[in-house]
Amino acid sequence: MRTKVRWMDKIVKVIKGTGFSSISAQEIEILEQYLYCIDKNGMIIKRLNPSDSQYNQTLQEAKETNKLIALEEGQYLLPGFIDLHIHAPQWGQSGTALDIPLHQWLDTYTFPLESKFNDNMFAEKVYSHLVDTLLAHGTTTGLYFATIHEEASYKLAEICAKKGQRGLVGKVVMDDLEQNPEYYRDKDTKTALEDTESFIKRIKTLQPEIKQGVYPVIIPRFVPSCTDQALEGLGELTAKYDVHVTSHCSESDWEHGYVKERFGKNDAQVLNDYGLLTDKSVMAHCNFLSDADALTFKKQGTAIAHCPISNAYFANGVIPIKKFHEFGVEIGLGTDLSGGFDPSVYSAIRQAVISSRMLEDGVDTSKSPIERSTTDKSRITVKEAFYFATAGGGESLSLPIGRLVENYAFDAQVIDTRTPNASMPIFNDSEPLEDIFQKLLYLTKRENITSVWVQGEKIQK
Structure with missing residues (x-):
């Protein structure tokens, strides 16, 4: 027998x-x-x-x-691929107006679109289509920016849960009166923090029912959109609930310069001072990270969501992703819908390789090959890009996924x-x-x- x-x-x-x-x-x-x-x-x-x-x-x-x-x-x-940077409400404008500056793009297209998500029926229509599309492209885990609207943000988490995708979802905080349009911002700092805490509690209540997992995320949209009080309050909620955090960090010349002028230091140091860099934090872009910033990321266990396609449109530079990874910083990939036009992480893998080679070889053909190339070895292989899309993404989220x-x-x-x-x-x-x-x-x-x-x-x- x-x-x-x-x-x-x-x-x-x-x-x-x-x-x-x-x-x-x-x-x-x-x-x-x-x-x-x-x-x-x-x-x-x-x-x-x-x-x-x-x-x-x-x-x-x-x-x-x-x-x-x-x-x-x-x-x-x-x-399955792990997409570490998705603006879920922007799915409806993917492929639109990528030839204009970031600030103009946000004011003319993005903020008006995101403001419409106070309508839950509209939110359900867009989010359902998006999650179906991402799953069809092999994205099994998504880290999502929603909008300032608590109900619509919760709807996105419910849709991920229902359709079987592992979703990490956050209600976005934008409370600064000067930096956000009147028609699309949090009512005030107190409301922004109360809604964020309420959202966290609701997702935690939903979690036991979901096999693949849904997770609440704390999201200051980026430092310029938040008051000091909001950043401080979000840091306190991070410590209180031990949840994931995501934001933009040193994405472009404008953002990097604005934060430095306002605080006298880089984004990474500001976020760290407010308790927003943890081993569950993922910061998107990070093109202008200094070596000291990268070492802070390593110390805190904070990951970079590398978004090579949207960086080509809006970041004003190519991130030396190989250098930061060799520093010991965790790296994953993001499509950055809709600053990145394609929902497929395959496209992000390909562009990550292409951008790294352009960074190493240089792009100014008026110079000799030696003059136009960088001094360090910046190129990554397709194996490295695949790692970022899978195992690196899992490590970035501190979850047993990606292998x-x-x-x-x-x-x-x-x-x-x-x-x-x-x-x-x-x-x-x-x-x-x-x-x-x-x-x-x-x-x-x-x-x-x-x-x-x-x-x-x-x-x-």
Whole structure:
């Protein structure tokens, strides 16, 4: 009589297929025909390769108990992507007016649009479409800016919960009377802080019901939009509730200069002084971070959400992301909808590589190659960009996500390289899997993503 695999009773499904996962920023695991054994909580409790002694028996038992889900030929498994910077209400203006300065773009397009989210029906329409779109592009976790409206912000968290995406959502604070338009700002500082605390409590009440997790986030939009009193109060709420924090930090010449003039120091130091840099904090952009700022991030455990596409439009510079990562700062990727026009993290991966190479090589062709290139090695590889989109994002959020390894949530996307109308140029059955990995990152379109899993649950597309 065959002895059963002792832990199979805990398994609700077994996924079989070839996948890729980061070991580090420089190295990936090629997981050829691995088994991922997933429990009722959606966690990978066992991962077996074909040479493991229990592989064949586990595979047989999974077949016999109808727990096996096997990828087809030409299909590959990647971890779900983690998008660390999404302006959810801006989805409706994606691809609009990216050729004008940031301040003008905000005043003419963004703030008028965000003000409409006092209408919950409008919010539900936009947010539902956005979450569906992100899931279809392989984004299994999103860190969201909502608006100043508590009810609409809560609606976004509910939609993430209902549709199966892991959502980290915050009500945005904008209370400074001089820096925010009259039609779109918090009523006053007291109200902004009370609404933020109420939002945190409501999300915490919702949390036990949600398998994949929803999390409240404290969000000062950025330092210029907040009074000193608001920043102080948000820091106190951060300490009181131990929740995630996100904001913009030293994004552009204007923001960086404004904060320095107002406080006599950089954004990072101001945020740190108010208790807003913690190991659960993610700061977007950070293009003008000084070395001292980066070391403060490292000390506090604060991460950078690198947004290479929107940086190209609005940041006035290319962030030396490789240098900051080598400093020991945690790095993830963000699409920055809608300053970034594309909801796909694949595009952010590609642009991160492109921007880093332009930073290293220089862009002024009137200079000689030696004169126009930077002195440091700034370029990143596609492996590093993939790491930022997956494992780095999980580390940035202090959550066990972003890797296809044991004791991590099974968040994954299945990529079909043979999808009609989007097939990839793979003509050799013996093509190295590392080459196929690169093709997946550079060539995958929405049509290639045939299924998405979050916390062990297949999302209905």
